[in-house]
Amino acid sequence: MKSFCRKPAFIIWAVTMLAAILVIAQTRFIADLSAFMPKAPSERQQMLVDQLRDGAISRLVLIGIEGGDATARATQSRQLKAQLSGNAMFTAIENGDRATQERDQRYFFDNRYLLSPGVTATRFTAPGMHDAIQGMIDLMSGDTGMIVKRILPQDPTGETLQILDAFSGEDAPRTDGDVWISRDGNRAVLMAQLAGSGLNTDAQASALNTIERTFAQLPNRAAGTRLVMSGTSVMSVQSRNIIQSEVQRLATAGTVLVVCLLLLIYRSASLLLLGLLPVVSGALVGIASVSLGFGHVHGLTLGFGTTLIGEAVDYSIYLFIQRSDGTQRATFWRTIRLGVFTSITGFAALLCSSFPGLSQLGLYSISGLVTAALVTRYILPDLIPRNAKLRDLTRAGVMLQQLLDFLTRIRWLIVAIGLVAVAVLVFHHQDIWNRQLSALSSTSKAQNELDSQLRSDLGGNDMRYVASYSAPDQEHALQTAERIDTVLQGLVKAQVIGGYHTPSQILPSLAMQRARQAALPDRPQVSANLKTALQGLPIQADKLDAFISDIQSARTRPLLSRDALQGTSTGVLLDSMLIKRPKDYLVLMPIRPTGFGPNGDVIDLNTVRAALDRDRLDHVTVIDLLEETTHIFDSYTHEALILSSLGCLAIVLLLCVTCGIKQAARVSLPLVCAVVCVVALFNAMGIQLTILHLVGLLLVVAIGSNYALFFAGEAAPESDSEQRRVEISLVVANLATVSSFGLLGTSSVAVLSYIGSTVAVGALLAFIFSAVLARARSHAHRP
């Protein structure tokens, strides 16, 4: 032992482990949306990423108070708002209270001469005012007359209405007892805007926790009431928590399962510990490499990582069982090496993926497997105690051999199954793939329902169409918004779009505010113009004194800035559209479809883009978030499909080069059959494949190639007993793989269960098919 410790291999191993542990100690583990975001995004994808990171959607928390009676819910809504307002974790808490609504109305009414798009140089000339006032009187005779009547004395030209036009046609939340309530009236609803970015899951988790704690501690809280929350942040925090707890649970259960299996076979604690050494080493190096390569480790990678146990443990199983009589075949390491190479080839394909989650997994697997194999090759043999005695597996081996011999005789059946599977796939090739990103979501159906309910309660928060651009400063951002405003207004008139919001509707650029101020005449001028304007109209000038003084105060009033919107919900809306970033401003302008006609919920974006281009606004990106998300995901799936195919092709080439075409065909055939059968089986069960199933299939090839290589061993086994040992070791390895992946298959996290179920089924099939198609018959049956 002493001499062993001085061996270079051991020293290298010890240093590597130490380094890996040090790296892991410094590692940042994350579990947010970034794993789903493209690494090298296109302009439109970047916009989607920005939207998810900085946009209103990612920072919005939809809150509902349920149970109790309406009065209790309203009281708690007010209390919750009062307690959370002023907390730095939130940029806004809204519950529809009257005070906020009044502040909003005040803002628009008091500042109407700076905000109204109607204020132009001709507006307050005598003919301009005559037309505007005539328009207001006409409106008064119409169905909205009662509203118009109230503002007429102060705003006879209807500037307030000009401003409010931009906000019409939207579903506002229902209000009762001065707080927002749900459509069905059974829940008080609130909205919180988090201060933290959409990618900072920790900050979001603590903010959500604060909401829950505050609610639980409300004074005199009625017993029956409860809090529900939704929103992107809630979902990402939830899925992170689920993934974390699942990863722990599965890693523990997987380890226990494999340990039990190995104990059953080895009947030796020391062999067991030695057997786990490559696994632990592999996992440590894997995590450390991902951390070094990517700067962080995603929770999902760790989740998949538990699967590595299943494969890495195989090497030691092969080693211990196949050399249990103290001898070792010369071809053993060659076969293992080839197995490792084929696995690496498969995972290398993942490494190239632009889906960050997959490339992390690729790096993790490659470094983990190489480490596990190296540890098995250079550390383990020297550590195996000389007197280590494996349980006598001869009897089991004989039985297994007979079973496998039988299977070999029914080859035709396997071939038939394979053909049926191919037929199934050809027939159903349209619905093999699931194209929804939500297929990967780990949130429950109930949570999704709650989310869509709360969204409709709060009125049109699901932003689908967005125009976006960045600008060096706020003034430029707002001036561009004003140009876009003009274009979009034309599109509303042409009924291409139903409506839109721009930050400049709420806070015009300083240039625009100055221009509007300049359009306001002084007191004598406005009085004279008004007198002329009112000729022929049924209203006397003396009833409009308030109007004249309001115009005067607007002329000299300081220009508006964000501060003027303090405490209003309009301010929150502005912040969601005009986002200050370290180096620039990001502007996101939601666009609404018309809502009428057969395609009322769809916007023809090409028309919108063409209109913007005509006004030389081509730096503005207009996207359909839904389509873009699906598109990104489609391209991931497409890319994964290509990469997996390339990976498989590379494996076949590798086999051809190393063992000749005939042997390569013998090894690949069972793997191809296994993959085809798994896909067909899932398809027949109505399970649509996602990108993660695809990864699972790649794993099936990577792991299954080991079985096939051993079964198809180039040099015929020297003895029957040796062949039996090889076969027993393969069964044990397969059991370890199938059970650890099968366990993953039971996970409630979709991504984990997809990979788990695919590999468990696939590895089992790969084993059986290899036994049938690649195996040389036992000595007894040879002529």
Place this chain on the structure above:
Amino acid sequence: MRAHFSARTLACLLLMTVANMTFAADLGIPDLMQMLGQRKTGTATFIEKKYIAMLDQPLESSGELAFSAPDHLEKRTLKPKPESVVLDGNKLVLERADGRRMTVSLTDRPEVAAFVESIRATLTGDRTALEHYYTTGIRGSAEQWQLTLTPVQSRMLKVIRQIRIAGQHDQVKSIEFMQADGDHSIMDITSTTSK
């Protein structure tokens, strides 16, 4: 204020005269509702006058009305500016001359629902819907009746003090809105077809 007072007095006097001229027995709410409920569709023209204190003269608008049971109602104003209000079930769509549309859901806007039901529930003879929002009163006979609706909700009372609907048999002849600020409007309806 004075204009409003005199118009109301005039309306009362007129009604009393009319009531005296007929001999039919007093009409009850259930009878009226049953009578109105029998009519399934109808079109009419209207002239609406709004008496607003701030203005020197009443505002007049005119257009067409159409109704079909159970829940479709539309008001198309032609003068002075075309605009339309179409009510279908729970959905109210306002459309202006420039093509701008606004959709309002009645469940989300109880005050709009109250307003709308004063007319729709009357036309369909839906007493339950009517009494959900208003305390009702009735005067006159089948030949000449007047239904008075006083809002139940205090919120609605801040806008509308009372609604008076007058008619003959199953025909609604006029609808008068008495606003809380003293202004009022009256819509005279001339039936063109009905079934």
